[in-house]
Amino acid sequence: MRIRLGDLVDRLGGQLIGDADIEVEGIAPLDAAGASQITFLSNPKFRAQAAATRAAALILSPADDAAIGPSLAGARLVTANPYAYFARSAQLFVALYAEPAIPGIHPSACVHPDAEVDASAIVGPNATIEAKAVVGPGARVDAGSFVGRGATVGEGTHLHANVSFHAGCEIGARGIIHSGAVIGADGFGFAREGGVYIKIPQTGRVVIGDDVEIGANTTIDRGALADTIIGNGVKLDNLIQIGHNCVIGDHTAMAGCVGVAGSAKIGKHCTFGGAAMVLGHLTIVDNVHVSSGSMVSRSILEVGQYTGFYPLAKNADWEKSAVIVRNLGTMREKIRELEKIIKTLTEKK
Template sequence: MVKTAWNLTELAQYLGVELLGNACHEVSRVATLGQAGPGDLTFLSNPLYKTQLQSTGATAVILHPAMADECPVSALVTESPYLVYATASHLFDRRPQPSAGVHPTAWVADDVELGEGCRIGAHSVLESGCRLGANVEVGSGCVIGAQSKIGNDCVLHANVTFYHNVRVGDRCRFHSGVVVGADGFGFANEQGRWVKIAQLGGVAIGNDVEVGANTTIDRGAIQDTLIGNGVILDNQIQIAHNVEIGEGTAIAGCTGIAGSTRIGKYCTIAGAVGIAGHLEIADRVHLTMRSAITKSITEPGSYSSGTAMSKTGVWRKNAARFRQLDEMARRIQKLEKQIQGRDQSPD
């Protein structure tokens, strides 16, 4: 699908949108509304950037019908400009494609099964019993543990690690530094000494899942850790053993989810959220940035914790008062009683 340039007519057709403007013009790159020049395709989705439309140097703009009149250049008109841009963006992705086949420096166990069109990178390792579907790309330096199964059209970028018995659906993408299937943090305590519990479960990941750089997903203690279809995970997320994440849920970077917690479907969890173990989070819950979640959430909606930012000098005073909050509440109560008592007294 990657061509040097797209004629606007064929582009509109490919994207399923209406073209208003010059059918012969071509675009060969993507740029932002403010920076675009001749030959560039851009888009207008966030109304904040509307003021940049008049002066854009782009050859064509993907935008909403309501904006079409104000567009000084060719317009690709759609009710969902951001979504159409998402589709269009891939046409201009010139990410170098690895060669087909198995790189001569890769080490692939004898019994590994590779589907058609797989590209196995330099110095990667596929251990015994792995089974890869068609068109799987394994980047340089990846290690795929024994008995792991990867569906069709998956991409593992360089230096991804799967332990044994990891199962992945189709069209998933794993970024560099991801570790799937490391032991969950399971120990019994014997008079101060930690006794390791073997982590016997695996990890099962659905279709269309993306996992960001350096994110870790531990294997289950007995049953599997489960990542549903269409889940997207940003960088540096920690998913502990036996966590379940429901279909279509999105989680931003640096969030950590402790063991056995079940996250519902279509949740959006912002960055650096912490979720304690053994909780249930309902479907369609939104958690704002850096929330600490220590109780189950049974209703959809948005939830938060934390305090607002202040100048450090001001904050220090307020943070100190936080320690007196309960006492303050009691003093207010006492004052209310005193006032009330006196209002009722016959003075």
């Protein structure tokens, strides 16, 4: 279960400096890698540690190779993005050691006669596939997962154990949904009359693109009328809540415990740190980065990094303080002008 460095480079690219016939069996951190493993250097501050590594080969950038390459005992894999190269190498080793998946439907699974399950798909124990649902080629629905009526699971997509994928929802190819995720539950929609709440039927869907990963216990609500849309390549961590009718643009990533209220529209290539919050009906353009714990309370229409922390207070007090904070720049200039006047008067006196 080893791979030649030459074969690794043939698959992943990069420049190999050293013996192409060296065989490696895995990847490990700089300080733990042994003679049968490769490792990587993605941060120049660890150059000294990299120079002392016992790994068979080191993945590193051209700049790091110029700095420490000649002093290394092992081979080098030079690439513009060592961290991405490490990720692809790790995928390769995982695939190398993975148990072969055997297509088929477990006898304890409940698959409706009107469901369409590809012959190359896997349906695990006690899984449920309802009528009109489609499970595509190479897809995998693990133990206890639920695929609702008319839902579609795309080619090569993997629903881990105990995922709820509700009626009419769709996910594209090569997706990963981790255990406990709920896709397509009702959105939080109610009309208020006479002090009571009247439920608004949630008749939209959740439509998810290709290459999306959704973390454990994350929830994405179905749309009220239109659909909730998750674009291609989106990465959602654990314990995230996406409200109904939200649109998340391609290749946006969110860390754990992010909350996005209904009808928010978020652009492509955005990032959200852990526990960031987005209020409903807001628009966030492409390439916006929101820091951990920040509250987005207004639309963001300009690219950049945004951070917002503010202590909890009674609403009236908070609004007064917010007005003062917003005017601090003007107040500072006025204070400077007053200081100049006082200084002038004092000198004259």
